[in-house]
Amino acid sequence: MEKKIITISRQFGSGGRTIGRAVAERLGIPFYDKELVEQIAMESGFAPGYVDEHGEHAPGKTAFSYAFAAQGVPGVMQGMSAADFLWNIQCSVILQLAEKGPCVIVGRNADYILKDRPDAMHVFIHADMDYRADRIVNLYGQAEKAPEARLQEKDKRRKLNYQHYTGRDWGKAENYDICLNSGKLGEEACVDFIVHTVQNSK
């Protein structure tokens, strides 16, 4: 089936977001990164409505919760933390974005949320520590913490978040259709291959 939804998961500093944006530009389709998904979730008007409903109804009785049950997303409406609450709204936003048409979605565990869509292609971008350390210092400058420590902390948080919400191991090759080492292959080669694969999918 033609692949029109591309999810990109990535190690921090690997250039996954840059690659995702370039893929979207080349394909002429919308690009949603983690921040944009968060913003849409918070501006959706869905949130306040959901809060109201959550306060008034027993768990599991809303159309919203059924939607999640159908997608197999765990932990909905059971004494939710703020993080869980945001996660659930974002799941819904990502499902809706994919429904709207071709796009590139970076982060927010979109690979898992859209794992059952046959028209989705899941990509993981990673790179060696040295490459990523150089890259984040160039991009974001030096910080009090050494770049390696910042990378390890970010990776650890992404890993724990992924495991918590999906029950799967983060960065396991079999969860993705394509995994690329951007440091070894170069960002341009990654973009070329992803675009080529999408354009040649049937």
Added chain:
Amino acid sequence: MEKKIITISRQFGSGGRTIGRAVAERLGIPFYDKELVEQIAMESGFAPGYVDEHGEHAPGKTAFSYAFAAQGVPGVMQGMSAADFLWNIQCSVILQLAEKGPCVIVGRNADYILKDRPDAMHVFIHADMDYRADRIVNLYGQAEKAPEARLQEKDKRRKLNYQHYTGRDWGKAENYDICLNSGKLGEEACVDFIVHTVQNSK
């Protein structure tokens, strides 16, 4: 650096070996699969000589053991099992094959054994269970055990073997430069991309 050594690790039934052979043919370089490496190891004449020496000298005193120490391969010459013994010879064979020149090596944890060679490119091929089950039934016919059970057993053995000898998790994206789902992308697309990447590496 120009990539001239290609290691291919793969889930059983994913077509990784077929892809590796096609890559070697397209690049006009030798192809070594697991069976061939085993055969070379057993026919090398290295084995009997090593057995003799092992019987006569204290551990850690041979040029052979120094070679392994330098490569960081664990477990050498410490009350070795037959499996450990074969593993060590195969490590040596793989290091020598890589030294001889460009080639494709499938299996035998060659990604780990050659992880420190800057001219090596490491590939992992995997595919969904359904695709692999169909493929092994077509290739090898039906067996008493269901194909899914055969696949799970083989994967488990590869995983345990890899973990035992390398201390790393098998199938983790960051251990490879390229991981591809052959079932989703098609074997030909995998071959094309690997060949293209090798030919464009600098």
